[in-house]
Amino acid sequence: MGRGMTATPQPLLRLATPDDTAALADLARRAVSAKFEHLYKPEDFATFLEAAHSDAKVAKEIADPGMRVAVIEEAGALIAFCKLVLKSTLSAGHSDARSPLELKQLYTDPARIGGGLGRRLMDWAQAQAQDLGADEIQLTVYSENFEAQRFYHRYGFAKIADIEFWVGNHCDPEFLYAKRLVPETNSQAQAEQV
Numbered sequence: 691m692g693r694g695m696t697a698t699p700q701p702l703l704r705l706a707t708p709d710d711t712a713a714l715a716d717l718a719r720r721a722v723s724a725k726f727e728h729l730y731k732p733e734d735f736a737t738f739l740e741a742a743h744s745d746a747k748v749a750k751e752i753a754d755p756g757m758r759v760a761v762i763e764e765a766g767a768l769i770a771f772c773k774l775v776l777k778s779t780l781s782a783g784h785s786d787a788r789s790p791l792e793l794k795q796l797y798t799d800p801a802r803i804g805g806g807l808g809r810r811l812m813d814w815a816q817a818q819a820q821d822l823g824a825d826e827i828q829l830t831v832y833s834e835n836f837e838a839q840r841f842y843h844r845y846g847f848a849k850i851a852d853i854e855f856w857v858g859n860h861c862d863p864e865f866l867y868a869k870r871l872v873p874e875t876n877s878q879a880q881a882e883q884v
């Protein structure tokens with residue numbers, strides 16, 4: 691690169707801090723609304739947004755030692771995020787995994803869909819799961835969110851159960867997806883044996 695030229699910095703993936711609360715909650719509400727708001731009565735959707743994506747809820751999640759929240763930042767703005775729950779609460783009878791991790795939300799800014807940010811977050815989530823010794827990653831996806839389902843299938847996720855998802859007083863059919871992980875120590879041990 692010649693002198694005087696500046697490289698466009700690669701968007702930065704990092705853990706969220708308390709200072710990200712307002713920006714992250716705002717991104718989440720915009721991303722969720724762009725994708726799903728049209729499906730619901732305004733009062734149901736407002737109840738859901740307040741319960742799941744208020745500033746207070748997001749602050750609690752960032753501070754929760756049982757969670758890890760990742761954001762991707764570009765030029766000072768948050769453009770994508772995902773949240774991990776280290777001990778998934780989704781399995782309850784649907785999986786025999788012993789230490790499943792939950793990928794709770796995965797969203798890009800609506801203007802950035804299809805730009806590879808989701809891939810970076812999924813790669814990060816899978817690396818975290820390996821580091822934590824999780825034997826499965828679980829997530830839920832709306833039964834008619836075919837684009838996200840395609841994204842998850844590409845990473846080896848498969849549907850393991852039909853479940854419900856409540857948006858205010860509205861109940862949606864939702865799919866529980868899971869991907870089994872081979873513990874890293876085992877694969878290393880196997881590689882060393884060869």
Ligand SMILES: CC(C)(COP(=O)(O)OP(=O)(O)OC[C@H]1O[C@@H](n2cnc3c(N)ncnc32)[C@H](O)[C@@H]1OP(=O)(O)O)[C@@H](O)C(=O)NCCC(=O)NCCS
Nearest residue numbers: 725796797798803804805806807808809831837838840841
């Ligand atoms: C799902 C999501 C996080 C994926 O991140 P991304 O950065 O768009 O994905 P990538 O660029 O890494 O990969 C592209 C793939 O994403 C998937 N995808 C999901 N929604 C898509 C959309 N609306 N448009 C294009 N691709 C989409 C496709 O599988 C696509 O592959 P293709 O180009 O071969 O069709 C992102 O598209 C998003 O925020 N979607 C809306 C919100 C949502 O549905 N979140 C998941 C809730 S369970």
